Amino acid sequence: xxxxxxxxxxxxxxxxxxxxxxxxxxxxxxxxxxxxxxxxxxxxxxxxxxxxxxxxxxxxxxxxxxxxxxxxxxxxxxxxxxxxxxxxxxxxxxxxxxxxxxxxxxxxxxxxxxxxxxxxxxxxxxxxxxxxxxxxxxxxxxxxxxxxxxxxxxxxxxxxxxxxxxxxxxxxxxxxxxxxxxxxxxxxxxxxxxxxxxxxxxxxxxxxxxxxxxxxxxxxxxxxxxxxxxxxxxxxxxxxxxxxxxxxxxxxxxxxxxxxxxxxxxxxxxxxxxxxxxxxxxxxxxxxxxxxxxxxxxxxxxxxxxxxxxxxxxxxxxxxxxxxxxxxxxxxxxxxxxxxxxxxxxxxxxxxxxxxxxxxxxxxxxxxxxxxxxxxxxxxxxxxxxxxxxxxxxxxxxxxxxxxxxxxxxxxxxxxxxxxxxxxxxxxxxxxxxxxxxxxxxxxxxxxxxxxxxxxxxxxxxxxxxxxxxxxxxxxxxxxxxxxxxxxxxxxxxxxxx
Numbered sequence: 001x002x003x004x005x006x007x008x009x010x011x012x013x014x015x016x017x018x019x020x021x022x023x024x025x026x027x028x029x030x031x032x033x034x035x036x037x038x039x040x041x042x043x044x045x046x047x048x049x050x051x052x053x054x055x056x057x058x059x060x061x062x063x064x065x066x067x068x069x070x071x072x073x074x075x076x077x078x079x080x081x082x083x084x085x086x087x088x089x090x091x092x093x094x095x096x097x098x099x100x101x102x103x104x105x106x107x108x109x110x111x112x113x114x115x116x117x118x119x120x121x122x123x124x125x126x127x128x129x130x131x132x133x134x135x136x137x138x139x140x141x142x143x144x145x146x147x148x149x150x151x152x153x154x155x156x157x158x159x160x161x162x163x164x165x166x167x168x169x170x171x172x173x174x175x176x177x178x179x180x181x182x183x184x185x186x187x188x189x190x191x192x193x194x195x196x197x198x199x200x201x202x203x204x205x206x207x208x209x210x211x212x213x214x215x216x217x218x219x220x221x222x223x224x225x226x227x228x229x230x231x232x233x234x235x236x237x238x239x240x241x242x243x244x245x246x247x248x249x250x251x252x253x254x255x256x257x258x259x260x261x262x263x264x265x266x267x268x269x270x271x272x273x274x275x276x277x278x279x280x281x282x283x284x285x286x287x288x289x290x291x292x293x294x295x296x297x298x299x300x301x302x303x304x305x306x307x308x309x310x311x312x313x314x315x316x317x318x319x320x321x322x323x324x325x326x327x328x329x330x331x332x333x334x335x336x337x338x339x340x341x342x343x344x345x346x347x348x349x350x351x352x353x354x355x356x357x358x359x360x361x362x363x364x365x366x367x368x369x370x371x372x373x374x375x376x377x378x379x380x381x382x383x384x385x386x387x388x389x390x391x392x393x394x395x396x397x398x399x400x401x402x403x404x405x406x407x408x409x410x411x412x413x414x415x416x417x418x419x420x421x422x423x424x425x426x427x428x429x430x431x432x433x434x435x436x437x438x439x440x441x442x443x444x445x446x447x448x449x450x451x452x453x454x455x456x457x458x459x460x461x462x463x464x465x466x467x468x469x470x471x472x473x474x475x476x477x478x479x480x481x482x483x484x485x486x487x488x489x490x491x492x493x494x495x496x497x498x
Contacts, residue, residue, distance in 0.1 A: 025470075074360065076100070078211035191309075470489075
């Protein structure tokens with residue numbers, strides 16, 4: 001035998017070290033954390049690797065001065081008795097460690113013609129909107145029937161061709177402003193009503209009306225940190241600042257990974273093995289960068305016709321006072337530009353200058369968010385964004401355009417909330433490029449693939465029997481709920497098969 005007994009002993013020890021995991025999770029977003037936590041709870045030896053310095057992906061926070069800035073969470077839908085997240089969180093002990101705060105209202109909609117506050121209670125919304133739009137009472141009823149009975153509707157329609165939410169709204173309602181009001185939070189899901197799956201929208205939106213909106217006290221990092229803790233306290237290992245370079249494949253089976261620490265002066269490439277690989281990385285990244293060419297091409301073919309969804313731009317604000325003190329009474333306000341007169345205007349507006357682009361403003365001080373000292377507050381502006389709008393800019397112009405965007409939104413909010421500008425103590429801008437940098441999602445697509453009717457009907461098959469996907473890029477879709485569902489369903493599939 002080459003090298004004698006000493007070589008064999010070293011090889012045996014190395015193999016033992018490399019094979020000490022049942023499951024390797026690539027990525028520490030909510031999908032990977034949920035999958036890892038469930039599998040660790042079920043006794044699996046889990047290794048999770050995350051390239052960022054903290055777990056969570058978009059479910060993270062960061063500190064600036066006195067302020068804790070919430071990266072992604074405005075409100076989490078559901079958490080009612082029938083919500084799958086309620087079952088998942090109870091299973092993983094989340095409810096005992098994480099405080100969920102009810103958001104006071106769904107959203108306020110403002111477009112220069114109407115200023116309407118939408119409740120989380122369907123009956124209240126129907127009554128209020130029927131008074132404003134008395135000729136649209138039947139259409140309003142049809143809209144809420146679609147949302148509140150979506151599971152039954154999907155069973156009845158089966159494999160029939162599916163409409164978009166835009167087509168559906170046009171079929172039941174005539175008044176264009178009413179359509180805009182009801183789709184006020186469209187940016188939670190997609191950038192265009194005429195390519196967004198009706199069924200996907202209905203499932204997601206109905207969850208807000210059934211369970212209300214919820215914010216995690218202290219920010220979404222609390223949830224991510226807790227899920228990481230579940231993995232580590234159950235014998236698993238979480239490696240932050242570690243980047244997976246390749247999925248190792250032998251005989252059409254994933255057998256491990258090559259990875260590297262991103263800490264300074266640590267260039268050694270390491271190997272870990274496991275009988276199951278869970279990819280929380282985006283499916284395009286897995287296909288193009290992590291898998292060997294034949295298996296990657298197979299995965300690419302599965303994605304044929306699917307496109308990454310839009311990204312988001314966020315302006316993070318720290319305020320020197322609570323905005324209640326200057327008259328703001330709403331948690332979440334959707335400001336649509338007056339130039340948007342119909343649903344077809346929404347997509348072009350998402351490419352407009354920032355002094356015209358529609359946006360959301362969230363005032364976290366309307367609840368006991370614990371994101372700022374008692375006499376201060378945190379808020380955020382958020383709008384649809386695209387990496388293509390930033391790619392040609394050098395460092396200086398990139399910084400300049402970010403500041404122009406922030407100033408445009410500050411000017412617009414000053415008109416809506418007089419005294420807003422003076423209340424701003426700190427602000428910082430994150431663009432689609434920022435999202436791409438920290439999450440590695442291609443084009444900064446926080447929602448994974450665009451949830452078109454074709455996407456909803458498409459199941460991407462794993463190119464390897466022991467490779468699993470757990471992220472916003474799977475069929476459950478994006479957002480906090482979609483990622484959590486994906487991670488848990490992935491874990492359950494692994495458990496059943498193994």
